[in-house]
Amino acid sequence: MRCGRCQFENMPGQSRCLKCGSTLVQKADSVDVNPPRMARWKKPLRCTFRWFRAFHVTPSYSVNISIPPWLSQFSREGLFGILLSIIPGLAHLLQGRFREIRWYVLGWLVSLVLALFLYGGFWGLCFFGFAIGLHAWIAIHSALIKQVTGFGHRAFAFVLVSLGMLVVYRNLGGLIFRNLAGGYSNITVPYYRIETGDYLLAGRSRLRNKPLTRGVLVLASLEGTGHGGFWPWSQRRRDMGIAQVVGLPGEKLETRGGAFWINDEQLDAEKYPLPGWLRRIKMSVTIPKSSYFISADYNVAAHGRALNKLDVTNVCLVGYDSFEAKAFMRWMPLMRRGFIRDME
Amino acid sequence: MDAVDAARLYQGYGMKRFTSLEFGDSEGADRRQDRGEQIRDEAFFYERAVTCWLGGDYELALRNYSRALEKDSSFFEAWSGQILMLLELGEYPEAIVWADKALELFPENPELFAAKAIAYIRDARFDKAMAFSDNSVSKENITSRVWLARAEVLMKRKSRIAENCVSKAMSIAGNSADVIGLEAGRLLRRSGKYSAALEYLNSSIRAFPKSALAWYELGCCQDSVGFFEAQVSLKESLNLRPKWELAESRLKSCQGKGPLKRIFNRIFCS
Numbered sequence: 001m002r003c004g005r006c007q008f009e010n011m012p013g014q015s016r017c018l019k020c021g022s023t024l025v026q027k028a029d030s031v032d033v034n035p036p037r038m039a040r041w042k043k044p045l046r047c048t049f050r051w052f053r054a055f056h057v058t059p060s061y062s063v064n065i066s067i068p069p070w071l072s073q074f075s076r077e078g079l080f081g082i083l084l085s086i087i088p089g090l091a092h093l094l095q096g097r098f099r100e101i102r103w104y105v106l107g108w109l110v111s112l113v114l115a116l117f118l119y120g121g122f123w124g125l126c127f128f129g130f131a132i133g134l135h136a137w138i139a140i141h142s143a144l145i146k147q148v149t150g151f152g153h154r155a156f157a158f159v160l161v162s163l164g165m166l167v168v169y170r171n172l173g174g175l176i177f178r179n180l181a182g183g184y185s186n187i188t189v190p191y192y193r194i195e196t197g198d199y200l201l202a203g204r205s206r207l208r209n210k211p212l213t214r215g216v217l218v219l220a221s222l223e224g225t226g227h228g229g230f231w232p233w234s235q236r237r238r239d240m241g242i243a244q245v246v247g248l249p250g251e252k253l254e255t256r257g258g259a260f261w262i263n264d265e266q267l268d269a270e271k272y273p274l275p276g277w278l279r280r281i282k283m284s285v286t287i288p289k290s291s292y293f294i295s296a297d298y299n300v301a302a303h304g305r306a307l308n309k310l311d312v313t314n315v316c317l318v319g320y321d322s323f324e325a326k327a328f329m330r331w332m333p334l335m336r337r338g339f340i341r342d343m344e
Numbered sequence: 345m346d347a348v349d350a351a352r353l354y355q356g357y358g359m360k361r362f363t364s365l366e367f368g369d370s371e372g373a374d375r376r377q378d379r380g381e382q383i384r385d386e387a388f389f390y391e392r393a394v395t396c397w398l399g400g401d402y403e404l405a406l407r408n409y410s411r412a413l414e415k416d417s418s419f420f421e422a423w424s425g426q427i428l429m430l431l432e433l434g435e436y437p438e439a440i441v442w443a444d445k446a447l448e449l450f451p452e453n454p455e456l457f458a459a460k461a462i463a464y465i466r467d468a469r470f471d472k473a474m475a476f477s478d479n480s481v482s483k484e485n486i487t488s489r490v491w492l493a494r495a496e497v498l499m500k501r502k503s504r505i506a507e508n509c510v511s512k513a514m515s516i517a518g519n520s521a522d523v524i525g526l527e528a529g530r531l532l533r534r535s536g537k538y539s540a541a542l543e544y545l546n547s548s549i550r551a552f553p554k555s556a557l558a559w560y561e562l563g564c565c566q567d568s569v570g571f572f573e574a575q576v577s578l579k580e581s582l583n584l585r586p587k588w589e590l591a592e593s594r595l596k597s598c599q600g601k602g603p604l605k606r607i608f609n610r611i612f613c614s
Contacts, residue, residue: 005418031417033414038435046467
């Protein structure tokens with residue numbers, strides 16, 4: 001029996017070639033000759049992972065990181081494991097079992113990025129909740145889960161850690177984005193493509209000790225604003241909200257004919273729209289030197305009664321101290337995301 | 345590719361039994377002509393697979409290798425060809441699986457270990473690639489492909505002896521020098537050693553003047569070093585295989601390249 005590979009003449013009945021070891025007896029239909037193929041959708045995924053591998057971004061589990069035994073032992077204590085897990089996966093990394101929670105860490109990272117991207121909307125909040133939940137799970141998985149038995153106890157621990165994480169996220173977020181603020185718009189300004197309820201980003205440094213010009217949108221503490229917000233049925237009074245600066249110190253402001261008038265000159269209604277509640281009130285006011293006139297669509301229903309002429313001075317004339325930040329970007333909804341151009 | 349090219353290729357692959365049947369033998373050729381139609385045996389499909397590979401159509405080449413194996417499942421060159429086509433198509437895990445399957449039929453075959461090394465290195469698994477390459481060169485009857493695989497692995501590691509492996513592959517290539525030369529040229533081009541690659545690819549063009557793949561590789565290499573001839577080579581490649589997306593896109597980028605970019609490439613990439 002001749003070998004197809006090396007042409008060596010073997011003894012009959014042998015299954016493999018004596019010289020090269022190749023299989024001698026092969027039925028044509030017994031061997032599958034069609035190789036496995038890659039699904040098309042896998043190609044980009046594989047390319048991405050390959051790229052990460054090429055740059056050694058993916059953790060190499062074969063590498064033994066020399067961790068002092070006391071540190072590893074320390075991370076195995078429930079409470080300390082949670083403390084270390086403020087950086088997700090750190091406790092597991094010290095214990096040499098990062099592989100167990102690598103997908104949770106990836107999920108947490110993706111959720112966090114999506115939460116930040118969609119911040120200010122319903123899905124942003126959902127992803128934040130998901131990220132916190134995953135983070136809490138990673139934290140209790142590091143050590144506490146072995147020490148606490150029973151579903152009820154574990155659920156309680158999970159909720160407790162989640163609440164703790166919520167506090168950490170809130171404070172840490174405030175620290176990282178200390179120059180950044182955000183608020184829901186209480187006014188519709190066609191010129192800026194802003195509608196009531198939009199979420200705008202505002203910069204604190206953009207306001208600091210800088211004089212305000214007419215038309216800018218500011219994050220200010222507003223009395224009785226109930227528009228916008230996360231829940232559509234929410235009627236609670238909001239302290240902070242976005243309003244538009246219409247009148248500057250020392251100017252005479254009037255409302256008539258469905259528009260603002262400054263020093264007897266009519267303002268463009270597209271740039272300076274008159275809120276609905278002010279349309280019903282015909283008023284004229286001279287703005288004090290230390291104050292600004294801000295325009296916002298106050299939720300009268302939330303206030304419990306209709307606002308009258310006297311209320312205007314209370315809610316619309318505010319001092320510089322009431323402003324927290326200057327809005328510079330339309331953040332939500334996504335369709336209208338973009339920077340806000342200053343008025344000329 | 346004409347019969348002469350195919351015959352050379354067959355000799356290159358060490359397929360003496362098929363050479364005596366199909367090519368390089370006037371008596372055999374006459375017999376075939378007398379029949380009027382070529383017998384669709386493993387040699388026929390293998391020839392078509394090689395032709396497809398030289399035309400840059402890896403998918404069709406893979407299919408023909410499979411058909412060759414349907415005729416004769418102990419046909420090593422077809423197994424090897426299938427694995428190489430999977431590598432060309434970028435399906436590295438599949439190539440590894442298939443190499444393992446081939447190893448069941450041809451145990452301890454150094455070429456299969458070398459193919460696995462290539463699959464691992466292209467899949468950015470450097471340690472495994474090195475291990476398989478070490479294993480393949482430690483076997484007996486090492487072929488040129490084993491040294492080329494070794495060169496590829498070492499080039500990824502920026503080793504200085506990588507080019508020596510290419511020279512070694514060429515020195516033991518024997519009748520398959522043209523094919524191995526083309527493979528060496530492609531490897532060197534991928535590794536950014538354009539001057540050395542040009543040398544191999546130019547001789548490949550002389551050996552396979554009707555190979556779209558060889559022209560394409562030469563065109564890419566010339567483009568990388570800023571030669572104006574790149575467009576001619578790529579157009580020739582497109583003449584041989586019209587509407588080849590890879591060549592079309594490369595030609596487009598080549599045509600859009602400004603003189604400054606060419607000068608820069610000429611100075612820094614050659």
